[in-house]
Amino acid sequence: MALKTLSGKAAAALDKELMSTGAFSIDQLMELAGLSVSQVVYHVHPPNKGNRILIACGPGNNGGDGLVAARHLRHYGYKPSVYYPKRSKNDLYQRLAKQLEDLEVNFVDDFASAMKSADHIVDAVFGFSFSGEVREPFPSVIKALEETKIPVTSVDAPSSWDIENGPPQSGLGSKFNPAYLVSLTAPKPLVRHFKGRHFVGGRFVSPAIAKNYDFEVPNYQGVDQFAEVGVGGTRKL
């Protein structure tokens, strides 16, 4: 059975709706999204498997989710390092970065070198609003993610993938297929090309909204902020 998915355009409209008529602030949504990512990382890679988590953060909301996840991972007892080369001037992102600095989380300048001492990588570079070309300094990050043997958890989208069509047909990113993917609120069409373990996070969508946007709220368990929905883009029955 195929998963219902949400196009990039619909995901943008949903975000806008949550923050207008839905009455959520971006602080709330990003906190819950990043929290769900941190819980997935704990689930697939508990601290006893190696507590050095490298989080690659892009310049937009996907990067913000990564910053929140890094903070929670730090509280869980991991030693996160954050690669955040294009810092936004947006007040929220600046505050999320400051919260990490106060926890003495390490910000690294050289992604390739930081990878050498990482046990797990979180790819929070690009999310559902990505399209077109991977801009500097991220091509070398995508290349490293593509080539590494270290397990990678991607946030919302494997970075460099087209939201509707999946991986580029050739060149940079075409061979990137992370071990884990956390789709936020709902899977995007690219999930058809994904081969790893697939989770959904963002436990804040009302049944009415899910119905309007024609996707399913996954079967969250207990107080979990994430649900595992299947492998390789199929739906677990």
Add this chain to the structure above:
Amino acid sequence: MALKTLSGKAAAALDKELMSTGAFSIDQLMELAGLSVSQVVYHVHPPNKGNRILIACGPGNNGGDGLVAARHLRHYGYKPSVYYPKRSKNDLYQRLAKQLEDLEVNFVDDFASAMKSADHIVDAVFGFSFSGEVREPFPSVIKALEETKIPVTSVDAPSSWDIENGPPQSGLGSKFNPAYLVSLTAPKPLVRHFKGRHFVGGRFVSPAIAKNYDFEVPNYQGVDQFAEVGVGGTRKL
């Protein structure tokens, strides 16, 4: 071994610090505080023990934590009802209430009557900034909490208790001793008089801040946003 506590004055200073130099927004802190309360309720009263949770919300931040907890409880599969007689005009609280309305959470006008069909009660009426007298319409709520056999989880303080000195010596609230207490960030001195199971929530405090304010970050487990710290105001070894 006695628990280290935080006076009402110190708790106010800590909140102020978190939201200034700590760079947190109140949306973030309230989301995480309310989330921790919802997790404690799930822990002590899972849905199969009865899923009707009545949440009494006061006019201030304690009430806001209750509104957030109600939303998460709804997502966990409970049927929360909210008593919120003194709605704040503050934008955040209005948004938190709207988020509940969108989930079709029931707002009730008559607390005593709503209690008749509740399996568990959350007391989010007054928090660490309470002092002095219980104002209308809350005296009858305190009286009902004092007399009920339904288990009650209090948020930060059993409402009507003095933050430093505990329950009033006589009259309203003097016999109120809830089954569960969730202290937010750190226990307040009133905990010495508390006889139930005691939890701490609010997993966002840095070790440096805890050191400055001379309290201990509790031993959180896994991804839990709460930790059980003892019974009756003592510290679990």
